[in-house]
Amino acid sequence: MDAVKSKRMPRAVRERQMMDAAVQIFGQRGYRAASMDEIAELAGVSKPLVYLYLNSKEELFTACIRREAKALVDAVQAGVEPGLPADRQLWDGLRAFFVHTAENPDGWAVLHRQARTHGEPFASEITTMRDEIVTFVTGLIGAAAREAHHDPALPDRDVVGLAQALVGAAEALAGWANETPGVSAREAAATLMNFSWAGLENLMNGRPWQPPA
Secondary structure: OHHHHHHOOOHHHHHHHHHHHHHHHHHHHOOOOOOHHHHHHHHOOOHHHHHHHHOOHHHHHHHHHHHHHHHHHHHHHHHOOOOOOHHHHHHHHHHHHHHHHHHOHHHHHHHHHHHHHOOOOHHHHHHHHHHHHHHHHHHHHHHHHHHHHOOOOOOOHHHHHHHHHHHHHHHHHHHHHHHOOOOOHHHHHHHHHHHHHHHHHHHHOOOOOOOOO
16 A cells, blocks of 8 residues: 555646656657657656646647746746846846756757747747747846936837847857757857847947948
8 A cells, every 4th residue: 555655646746747758759859750658658657647637739738838938938037136237137147048948958949949830829839938038138138228328218119129139049049059069058148148248238328330321
């Protein structure tokens, strides 16, 4: 009886095991190639149990996207300490992003490659995650720019394009860094910081580049 009880796990723990296995399989094999049999075997459970807990392959994949997206957003937000200089906040946010994507390559593959290429409803989940990160980065840049200009009314739309570009560059660079041996999270973050900060600093100090007339 004690042996039977020792094998029982709380539902949340068992579900996390299945989700961990699903992220690994989806990340490495892709959504279409992944099978529920593989996920069940890796999780050490029966396939009917996976269906009982997570209903269907589509719902399981959606749950994986949501979990990995929340973990990424939380990591970026937690990495930034309010009150520090603007360049330090941006550096900390970028470093948190690249550390998380490097430490969770299967989760990043689910978000960056798999979910984007299989249409709805998966693409909408990625859009939601990306909007959260862009909003956060816009807030960082906008707050610094308003402080530099001493203008509390400076609208976010003046910097949201830069936030979109920065997030897009970070996504592309994370994919490259994860596939290139020897590239550390710190190196990837420094590369993007060097690429972006000169332009952001000029903008915040009222020296934006202007295209030719």
